[in-house]
Amino acid sequence: YVAASVLCAVSVRMFTAPNHIAPGGVTGLSTVINYLFGLPIGMMGLLLNIPIFVWAILQIGYKMVGKTIIATVFVSSAIDILSVVIPAYSGNPMLAAIFGGFLDGAGLSLVFMRGATTGGTDLIARLLNRRVRFVSMGKLMLCVDFVIVVISAFAYRSIESALYALIAIFVSSRMIDTILYGTDVGTGKVIFIISEKNEQIAQEILTDLERGATYLDSRGAYTGKKGEVLLCAARRYEVVKIKDIVRSIDKNAFLIV
Numbered sequence: 001y002v003a004a005s006v007l008c009a010v011s012v013r014m015f016t017a018p019n020h021i022a023p024g025g026v027t028g029l030s031t032v033i034n035y036l037f038g039l040p041i042g043m044m045g046l047l048l049n050i051p052i053f054v055w056a057i058l059q060i061g062y063k064m065v066g067k068t069i070i071a072t073v074f075v076s077s078a079i080d081i082l083s084v085v086i087p088a089y090s091g092n093p094m095l096a097a098i099f100g101g102f103l104d105g106a107g108l109s110l111v112f113m114r115g116a117t118t119g120g121t122d123l124i125a126r127l128l129n130r131r132v133r134f135v136s137m138g139k140l141m142l143c144v145d146f147v148i149v150v151i152s153a154f155a156y157r158s159i160e161s162a163l164y165a166l167i168a169i170f171v172s173s174r175m176i177d178t179i180l181y182g183t184d185v186g187t188g189k190v191i192f193i194i195s196e197k198n199e200q201i202a203q204e205i206l207t208d209l210e211r212g213a214t215y216l217d218s219r220g221a222y223t224g225k226k227g228e229v230l231l232c233a234a235r236r237y238e239v240v241k242i243k244d245i246v247r248s249i250d251k252n253a254f255l256i257v
Helices: 002-019 025-037 041-060 062-084 093-113 120-129 137-156 159-183 198-208 236-249
Strands: 189-194 214-219 226-234 254-256
Touching (some): 002 025, 002 041, 002 062, 025 137, 041 062, 041 120, 120 137, 137 159, 198 226, 198 236, 226 236
Antiparallel strands (some): 189 226, 189 254, 214 226
């Protein structure tokens, strides 16, 4: 968490905030508030996350949110504490967007590896996904980030600030995918799903997670009844999403991870 906090703090303090770039999420909204009212970015990020944490605890339990709260406290504190030693880059805004996104993605990846998030967009998307399951997590995150980017365009009175923010978001997301994919080599999971609704489950996995699946013919040793097992290979953090998909379609399904 310490390394992740430093990377995120450098991203915000050196590159994005000084160049009026608010790349989505609670940190992006806090950057806009800092610009308008001068309030500390880290402190505002922590305060804005409190109602989200309460919502999450009520919906999915404190055990699932505990790591996220710790990570958020670390990152928010680092953004404010390190502001006195991190110099601001005020050169080319394109470079600021690229390097800001690069460092932010690297920092968030370290947090995700520990099974946590930094609250904000990630947590909101996960909670909304429980209500609107037909919309993927990625699309929900994009919608929330897009709203904040639009707000930043009005706050900074500059369409260029919003465009640079989109570039930072893109670089950050690519960095996260690259690092997480690398760490998943050899540590992915294989999931066997036994259900009478395998076709529906497979279709949902294909559309929601963009993951492939394979049908395996099976025969019960006790009953001798022929059936079908669905096999899916996934990254570690996708296992929970696949379980949610299966349970939402067939509560009696049997899973082996």
